[in-house]
Every structure is written in structure tokens, then in C-alpha cells.
Amino acid sequence: MIRAVVAACVFCMFLCASGCVNADDIARAAKKKTVNTTLSTIISTVDKDGSLILKISKKSLTQAGFKVGDLVRVTIKKPKREYLVPIWKKDLGWGKTSLDISSSKVKLIRFKRNLARREGISKAKAKGAKVTITLAKKGGYSLPDVTDDISDYGNDEERFANFRAVATGDIAPHTLYRSYSPISDHSQFGGRTRIVNSLMQREGIRTVLSLNMDEGSLSQYLNTGICDYYRSLHDAGGISAIRIVGNDISAKEFREPLATHLRFMINHEGPYLVHCAIGRDRTGFVIGLLEALMGAGYDEIAEDYAITYRNYYNVKKNSILDTYFKTYFDDNIVEWTGGKGYIDVHTTDLKKAAENYLKNKLKLSEEEITKIRERLR
Numbered sequence: 001m002i003r004a005v006v007a008a009c010v011f012c013m014f015l016c017a018s019g020c021v022n023a024d025d026i027a028r029a030a031k032k033k034t035v036n037t038t039l040s041t042i043i044s045t046v047d048k049d050g051s052l053i054l055k056i057s058k059k060s061l062t063q064a065g066f067k068v069g070d071l072v073r074v075t076i077k078k079p080k081r082e083y084l085v086p087i088w089k090k091d092l093g094w095g096k097t098s099l100d101i102s103s104s105k106v107k108l109i110r111f112k113r114n115l116a117r118r119e120g121i122s123k124a125k126a127k128g129a130k131v132t133i134t135l136a137k138k139g140g141y142s143l144p145d146v147t148d149d150i151s152d153y154g155n156d157e158e159r160f161a162n163f164r165a166v167a168t169g170d171i172a173p174h175t176l177y178r179s180y181s182p183i184s185d186h187s188q189f190g191g192r193t194r195i196v197n198s199l200m201q202r203e204g205i206r207t208v209l210s211l212n213m214d215e216g217s218l219s220q221y222l223n224t225g226i227c228d229y230y231r232s233l234h235d236a237g238g239i240s241a242i243r244i245v246g247n248d249i250s251a252k253e254f255r256e257p258l259a260t261h262l263r264f265m266i267n268h269e270g271p272y273l274v275h276c277a278i279g280r281d282r283t284g285f286v287i288g289l290l291e292a293l294m295g296a297g298y299d300e301i302a303e304d305y306a307i308t309y310r311n312y313y314n315v316k317k318n319s320i321l322d323t324y325f326k327t328y329f330d331d332n333i334v335e336w337t338g339g340k341g342y343i344d345v346h347t348t349d350l351k352k353a354a355e356n357y358l359k360n361k362l363k364l365s366e367e368e369i370t371k372i373r374e375r376l377r
Helices: 002-017 023-031 058-063 115-119 187-203 215-219 228-235 252-266 281-293 298-313 320-336 350-361 366-376
Strands: 038-046 052-057 071-076 081-088 097-100 105-110 130-137 164-166 176-179 207-210 239-241 272-275
Touching: 052 058, 058 105, 071 320, 081 320, 105 115, 130 320, 164 281, 176 187, 176 281, 187 228, 207 228, 207 252, 215 239, 228 239, 239 252, 252 366, 272 281, 281 298, 281 320, 281 350, 281 366, 298 320, 320 350, 350 366
Parallel strands: 081 097, 176 272, 207 239, 207 272
Antiparallel strands: 038 052, 038 130, 052 105, 071 081, 071 130, 097 105, 164 176
């Protein structure tokens, strides 16, 4: 390999000297890095965290032209599994899958989760399993900086505020909405907060589930002058303000507040708005659960979830990155079904899974589940 590179350089110098090639062209060619688009390896073992350790070095990946931020497809031959993931070396958030190169070992991980258990891959099955790593998009995991300038979002208020109606399955039009925070603790993004309040008023929102603030933290923002409509709903008793902690969807700190929010919804009239800070993960979980309960299919739910990334991060629809973000929702479905072992999220009965979660994990009664449906129809 080294001899070939040296020979190529000598040849290029000869051509340049003879006037056949421009020196600038040679410089550009030298900077251009080629990527071996597919590498083959095997799983060497499963570690104590349930990550799959691959028998390939970080050096081998980088020498082949792969680097942090590339989107790749990791395919395991047996048991047959395929993942679209970024090559990464820091966390992506709870449950997000990546090809982790933060240590000397290359691992396929699900951050803060047990990937092997989730995928039904035992240590015995994993060892020696053939794996291919194929480039999907060079530098594909790249998100632009978020700004507070609406002109960067085509002057589209709804897109800028990540505000939209949800009308999948049997959810009636103008009944359920989701958005960026109408009472934001992100002071630099006050422009979004003001617009969310305007859109809430336009749509006649009557009940709000606030997933990122409790009453104590809420009070300090009510008189800022950018959330007057939200304050009016709060004064009328239309705000359920209970903070859901983090993204550990299997923890009681997630489940218990969520159950309280849904019971508040049962006892108050719509239209309803669900929000957290951005209107992405916590909001996405709750909205997806309600969509599934009302009969929406996987593609509808995943599509709605991905819109937030298009709105907030300007991700292009149907791009490879858009496809990747749609898979973010899969872990939520696993949680609805009990969180144990491999399931095919595309063929799972999502309505049944949502009912299972509400009944067995959130401890809602059949009557309460029926009332949620009635509120949304």
C-alpha cells in the first residue's frame, strides 16, 4: 500500500513537471480521502453491559476511511439484524444505538441499555457471528446549530415552534397538539415560546400536559410577558405541571408522573397540548403512546416523531438522517411490550402494546383507558 502511494506521488510529480497536470489538481486529489465502503468482521463477545464487541480495531476503521459522524449500516448475519447507526464516541441519549469508538474496542451499543438482551442475542449466539459495516452516508450524522431566528426556518411559525396537530389513527382533528415549550427555561429561545403561545391561542388549547416543569419551576416564568396565554390556562386550572425526569423510560420517575398527567387529561377537556423542552423525546413518547392507543400504525408514529428533527434541526425529509431518527422511536415500543427480548416493531400490535403499557406499567384501569379514548375521539 505504501509503495503504491509513493509510486503514485512520483508519477504525479513527473506529470506536473511535464506540464500534463495542474499542481492544484494534485493538491485537491491528495486531500480527497477514499473510503472502503464495506468492512467485514465478527462479534468477539458480549460485555457486561450487553454491548456487542466487534473483532475490529478503531485503527482499522479509520485507516479504511471511516470516522466519527459517518452513518453506517451494521448487519449481523445470524441472528439476522440490521442497524443504521452513527460512528460515535460520546453519548447520544438513552436507548440510542451507535457504533461506539470511545475506547480501544469497537462496540455496537445502546446507550444506557442492554443491547444484547433487547435484541435477543445471547453471548453464545453472538460469539463468532459475521458482521458487515457498510457506509451509508459520509458525515451523515451532522446537525446544524439551532437558532432563534425564524428566517432560518423559512418564516414558518409552526415549524419554528415545532407546533403541530396530531391526527393519526382515530384521533379527531383539532384535538391533540404537540410543541416546543410554551413556557421555556431556554431564555435564548424566547422567540419560540412567544409563538407557541400565539398558536395555542389560535387553536383554542384548553388543557396542557407540561412534562419538563413542576409548579415550583413554572411560577418563575409565568410573568415574563412571553407566555400570557399559558398563564391564563394556568390560572384556570388547565395545566398539569409535573416534571418527568430524563429519558429513562423504564424508571418509576418516568412512569408515575406520566400516569398522573394522563389522569389529569381524563378529567379536563381538550383541545390538548403536550410539551416538554423541545417537544422531542418525552413529548414524543407520550404522543406516540396516545397515537398507538388510537390505532395509528408504526409508519405514522415514526413519521410524526421525525418531524421534530425536521422542524428543529432542519433535517431533510426522506434523507438518510431522517431515516435514522425514525428508528429512535423503536425503544419506546419495546417498553410498551414489557421491555424484554427482541420484537419486530414493524409487525407488533401497537394498540395492544399501548394498552398493555397503560394497564401494567402505569396502572391505569380499563375505565380510565376508555376515557382517554373518548377524550381523543
